[in-house]
Amino acid sequence: MRFFEYEAREIVRRxxxxxxxxxxxxxxxxxxxxxxxxxxxxVIKSQVLSGGRMKAGGVRFADSPEEAxxxxxxxxxxxxxxxxxxxxxxxxxxEVEQEYYAGVVWxxxxxxxxxxxxxxxxxxxxQVAAEQPEQVGRRHISTxxxxxxxxxxxxxxxxxxxxxELTKIVPILRRLAELFLRxxxxxxxxxxxxxxxxxxxxxxxxxxxxxxxxxGRQRELLLELGVDPTETRQAREATPFEIAGEEVDSSDxxxxxxxxxxxxxxxxxxIGAGGGSLTLFDAVRAHGGRPANYCEIGGNPSVRxxxxxxxxxxxxxxxxxxxxxxxxxxxxxVDIVARGVIKACLELGYDPAEKIAFFRIPGAxxxxxxxxxQKYGIDxxxxxxxxxxxxxxxxxxxxxxxxxxVR
Amino acid sequence: xRVDGTFIAVEVSEQAAADQELARRLAEVCPVDIFxxxxxxxxxxxxxxxxxxxxxxxxxxxxxxxxxxxxxxGAVKVIKLYDNEALLx
Ligand code: SF4
Numbered sequence: 007m008r009f010f011e012y013e014a015r016e017i018v019r020r021x022x023x024x025x026x027x028x029x030x031x032x033x034x035x036x037x038x039x040x041x042x043x044x045x046x047x048x049v050i051k052s053q054v055l056s057g058g059r060m061k062a063g064g065v066r067f068a069d070s071p072e073e074a075x076x077x078x079x080x081x082x083x084x085x086x087x088x089x090x091x092x093x094x095x096x097x098x099x100x101e102v103e104q105e106y107y108a109g110v111v112w113x114x115x116x117x118x119x120x121x122x123x124x125x126x127x128x129x130x131x132x133q134v135a136a137e138q139p140e141q142v143g144r145r146h147i148s149t150x151x152x153x154x155x156x157x158x159x160x161x162x163x164x165x166x167x168x169x170x171e172l173t174k175i176v177p178i179l180r181r182l183a184e185l186f187l188r189x190x191x192x193x194x195x196x197x198x199x200x201x202x203x204x205x206x207x208x209x210x211x212x213x214x215x216x217x218x219x220x221x222g223r224q225r226e227l228l229l230e231l232g233v234d235p236t237e238t239r240q241a242r243e244a245t246p247f248e249i250a251g252e253e254v255d256s257s258d259x260x261x262x263x264x265x266x267x268x269x270x271x272x273x274x275x276x277i278g279a280g281g282g283s284l285t286l287f288d289a290v291r292a293h294g295g296r297p298a299n300y301c302e303i304g305g306n307p308s309v310r311x312x313x314x315x316x317x318x319x320x321x322x323x324x325x326x327x328x329x330x331x332x333x334x335x336x337x338x339x340v341d342i343v344a345r346g347v348i349k350a351c352l353e354l355g356y357d358p359a360e361k362i363a364f365f366r367i368p369g370a371x372x373x374x375x376x377x378x379x380q381k382y383g384i385d386x387x388x389x390x391x392x393x394x395x396x397x398x399x400x401x402x403x404x405x406x407x408x409x410x411x412v413r
Numbered sequence: 414x415r416v417d418g419t420f421i422a423v424e425v426s427e428q429a430a431a432d433q434e435l436a437r438r439l440a441e442v443c444p445v446d447i448f449x450x451x452x453x454x455x456x457x458x459x460x461x462x463x464x465x466x467x468x469x470x471x472x473x474x475x476x477x478x479x480x481x482x483x484x485x486x487g488a489v490k491v492i493k494l495y496d497n498e499a500l501l502x
Contacts, residue, residue, distance in 0.1 A: 308445070308473055309472050309473050310473065339475070341476075342475070345419070345420050345472055348419070348420075349419055349420075349472065352419065374476070374493075374496075377493075377495055377496050378420060378495045381495040381496075382495075
């Protein structure tokens with residue numbers, strides 16, 4: 007879940023990292039008051055979660071409170087990337103000598119957080135890494151062992167920063183890493199971190215994201231920041247189909263059968279298990295298939311829940327057939343999922359053998375599962391058929407049926 | 414008493430169904446709530462509990478055998494309708 011900039015800055019401030027004397031305003035009058043308090047030139051920044059604020063006119067400079075109010079009014083009415091702003095951030099226009107980058111991100115490959123530092127800030131760190139790799143210092147940190155100043159020092163020094171600068175930045179990067187760990191974050195970034203003429207450092211912008219699943223654990227922080235527990239903060243609003251998927255998932259505590267994303271294809275997918283969803287979705291597309299949806303099923307859902315998901319997918323306009331495929335399952339039962347998807351077909355008045363293009367779930371209770379599939383004449387495979395091959399067969403089936411219909 | 418789902422059927426002998434203590438234990442052991450105690454108000458003035466097989470839960474049966482282990486031999490049958498009515502043993 008992403009935080010708005012004003013929330014991210016507040017998190018940074020609470021961690022003891024110097025920030026500018028910014029304020030968050032929901033109305034032009036509030037923006038004016040904040041500009042008055044700041045008492046000098048200010049920057050008015052739209053608070054939206056989409057990028058491209060500058061280009062869209064969502065960042066403007068003002069020399070007086072009146073100008074700040076007028077800019078705030080314009081920005082508050084400006085839609086950026088399909089989102090209306092939550093408010094505006096009013097920030098003193100800082101005199102900056104140099105901009106740096108400080109960040110901590112989750113490295114999914116190493117399964118560890120990595121501290122990143124660069125004396126080249128204000129632009130995307132990916133661009134700096136590609137064009138000036140010697141200017142980027144990195145170091146993984148443990149999620150278990152205590153965090154040391156040394157780790158931060160090493161990261162910064164690897165980017166070629168030394169002396170007094172190094173000493174001043176070390177506590178900033180260490181505190182950033184501490185808050186990353188404390189709040190279950192996947193991204194904590196200060197960009198730019200500005201060096202002011204007096205040699206001090208201040209966070210000029212911040213981007214933060216926490217693990218979605220950590221929202222329960224981080225309730226206190228979210229409440230303090232005024233984040234509504236029901237806010238999803240997705241890049242786009244969930245569609246009615248996706249909301250219905252969430253309802254299926256939350257209707258029963260057993261297992262997972264949800265996390266649905268809508269696409270416009272004709273092959274409905276009931277997929278999952280240990281990364282299986284992503285692999286299968288990609289495999290279907292690689293074989294020329296057009297998925298109608300993405301979803302995740304696993305953790306041994308009840309028959310009712312599996313049926314609910316399958317019914318939802320089968321009822322989606324444009325869906326001709328569904329493919330039910332998973333990696334080898336150990337904690338999800340093949341027979342239970344088989345019962346669920348067949349029940350969905352039957353309750354909707356479909357012949358399961360017709361509607362289920364392919365079933366490939368090997369693993370726990372597969373003997374019972376295969377007996378059920380045989381009884382209903384469903385095309386299925388065991389573990390000797392790879393995920394890729396299963397996806398190919400499902401696509402072939404739906405394309406074959408369409409060709410047949412054309413003839 | 415027998416209730417059929419799409420995949421599973423559950424049958425309890427009349428004698429077992431009338432045993433209130435057994436009914437209570439069946440309701441307790443089944444992990445997917447296929448057995449329920451219903452106060453038989455009309456028949457017994459609200460004093461006795463009758464065993465009910467919950468039709469909407471029958472297909473949730475996880476074939477765990479806990480009901481078979483709880484009841485005297487043959488008193489409860491779990492039938493796999495997808496496997497030529499094979500009995501769960
Ligand atoms: S086998 Fe298990 S799940 Fe099925 S009815 Fe008996 S106790 Fe319930």
